[in-house]
Amino acid sequence: MRFVDVILPVPLEGMFTYAVPATMQDKAQVGVRVLVPFGRSKTYLAVITRLHDEEPVGYDVKPIVEVMDDTPVLLPQQLKLWKWMADYYMSPLGEVYKAALPLGMKAEDGYKPRTELYVGLAQQFCGEQAQHVALEMLRKAPKQHETLTAFLSLWKEGREITREELINVSHSNLLTVNTLVKRGVLVTYEREVGRLNHGGEPHPELIKPLSPAQQDAYNALQFQFLKKNVVLLHGVTASGKTELYIHLIQQALERKQQVLYLLPEIALTVQMMERLRRVFGNRLGIYHSKYSDAERVEIWQKQLSQNPYDVILGVRSSVFLPFQRLGLVIVDEEHETSYKQQDPMPRYHARSVAIMLAQMSGAKVLLGTATPCLESYYNARSGKYGLATLTERYKGIELPEIKVVDIKDLQHRKLMRGPFSPLLLSHIREALERGEQAILFQNRRGFAPMMECRQCGWVPRCQHCDVSLTLHRSMNQLTCHYCGFTYSIPTECPNCGSKSLQSQGYGTEKIEDTIRELFPEAHVARMDLDTTRTRNAHERIINDFASGRTNILIGTQMISKGLDFDKVSVVGILDADKMLSYPDFRAYEHAFMMMAQVSGRAGRKDKRGLVVLQTRQPSLPVIRQVVDNDYETFCQQLLSERRDFHYPPFYRLIDVYLKHKDDNIVNTAAIEMGSRLRQWFGERVLGPDRPAVARVKQQHIRKMVLKLENGIDMKKVRKYLLLAQSQLLADKRYASLQVYYDVDPV
Secondary structure, eight states, rough: OOOEEEEEEOOSSSSSEEEOOOOTTTTTTTEEEEEEETTTTEEEEEEEEEEEEOOSSSSSOOOOOEEESSSOOOOOOHHHHHHHHHHHTTTOHHHHHHHHGGGGGGTTOOOOOOOEEEEEEOOOOOOOHHHHHHHHOOOOOOOHHHHHHHHHHHHTOOOOHEEEEEEHTTTHHHHHHHHHTTTTEEEEEEEOOOOOOOOOOOOGGGOOOOOHHHHHHHHHHHHHHOOOOOEEEEEEETTTTHHHHHHHHHHHTTTTEEEEOOOOHHHHHHHHHHHHHHHHHEEEEEEEEOOHHHHHHHHHHHHSSSSOOOOEOOGGGGGGSOOOOEEEEEEEEOOOOGGGGGGSSOBHHHHHHHHHHHHHHHHEEEEEEOOOOOOOOHHHHHOOOOOOOOOSSSGGGGEEEEEEEEEHHHHHHOOOOOTTTTHHHHHHHHHHHOOOOEEOSSOSSSEEEEEETTTTOOOOOOOSSSOEEETTTTTTTOOOTTTTTTOOSSOTTTTTTTOOOOEEEEEEHHHHHHHHHHHSSSSEEOOOTTTTOOOOOOHHHHHHHHSSOOOOOOESGGSSOOOOOOTTTEEEEEOOOHHSSSSSHHHHHHHHHHHHHHHHHOOOSSSSSEEEEEEEEEOOOHHHHHTTTHHHHHHHHHHHHHTTTTTSSSSSEEEEEEEEESSHHHHHHHHHOOOOOHHHHHGGGGEEEEOOOOOOTTTTEEEEEEEETOOOHHHHHHHHHHHHHHHHTSSGTTTEEEEEEEESSO
């Protein structure tokens, strides 16, 4: 009897064994999907990971119901990567499966090939004489006669004709075509067609020559790749890193290798897709969540075919795609926290997974950014990674001038107009008069972060989470940004009955309204999570701004990431303090990166740009380091602090979370688990504590942090964590307790 081990898309540890009926043994192979029973009545699509003859002991083995594929949908290397991710990120293998495959490949009836209706000539009218008879028969039906004449003209070209094409060419309609089918002159049939855009022919001659500075960086990269498999390219904003990437991609294609090009945000794929498609044409494939599930299934299938895309441009989920001959992985804007998956499991970092994927494939990895994350910078400086630098902006354009404005002093003197300093407003006005553009950065969406009663201080809060509600005036509702629950806006305070409710603070929506009032002649757009929910929203907003149809762009961190706009002369950072005061050891690192990146949007072509940085703490060293673009000093200071206080890159972190609907139960469980962990890890365990948001979706939360020195045996660490978890969950009191981990949190 033959057996298979399979991965099921369920949040349970390990794999499951099923018997293979004799009739299916020829089709069962590693990497194919099989339909299997699970529990009393459910069936799932599972993936075979192993075939063997070892009959399990102690239970009856159920047989698989059906083999779904003729050939594997997963390559051996992908299964290996899945297992590594499950182990490293302490996630059930089934959760990796759920994250990796498009929905249509996990559901029994999920994916249906796209078909199109074609029109053919009935068999009895294939001869020339018969066609004359048919045309004569239709003399008294001029519309049908014209349609058949048009059809025969196309048909004689020896190609297939869609029904839609026939209607368009003959200027007829569906009724006329259907009548010809009913009369037995024409027949219709379906043909499977792809959903993918083929992108035209490649044009490698459109690759731009490198500037001397770019050529030096390119040569340095080539030299570093001889010694290291991972190389960091540290290039200032607008230095032309993309051109280096294109040259490296072309070189990989000449070696018959595939390339994975990762970006942190869907928004960035819009401009990058246009640039890469001009050069690589139909050799380029795009993969991200704004594509339909069916399109993602077809890209997956194409990557398994004999004619896969040579270049894939995508966001973090692209690391799961099958690659048959991967030679180069580019992680652009490698510092971005968007590469980290937060919820649901697996909580993976796409940069780390990409490096492991490349290692398994024998490929090289290029990490590119103007502001490297501290771990990557340290790895490059310590020799673990290679390092190449690009310190000169393209065409010698200067880095923007950054003017710091003390808004605390201006507020005291009542000179601020809402969140805008007089200096910022005057520069925006001057830019508009010159026909230039401005970008305003406020990393908080919605109209206002909260509402408050001026009489008693009451603040509306979410019923399900420990957070205040954000006012979204355009939708006329209060929204919880943690669980998504919405509430109507109260007309009076439920605590004291006062009607003096007012919004507090500024979100992007309120910034937009204020700017429209101050500059009624300007065309204003907003780019945040609320305005980019639809498939083509990113593209529309970016194209409108790039073409000049929009003068002022307001946005959250989406606008800070690598977008190129030629006419932006002014950038306003409205509130640096919100980023700097965030309760996290990475707050200064993230704030520096965001301010440096959004500043880099200014002065992109033939002119030095201006950045107005508004803060209440102008004397902070980090503000001066942003102004001077002094990344080296900034990093050295941070590294010194991280070493002293046992943080990455000198220590590894694992966050341990416990959740339960009962606060007392989760509190007791956290104390017990913390006690167990201290037996093994001692003072490396911090907590348990309530996190900043201690209740989400009616679940109360406790958090512990493990600080683990570099070089510690991580296999033993994971073993002890899972042992403590299993001992805890064996207690009936904790039957519905959730325990999960965030490895390498950002």
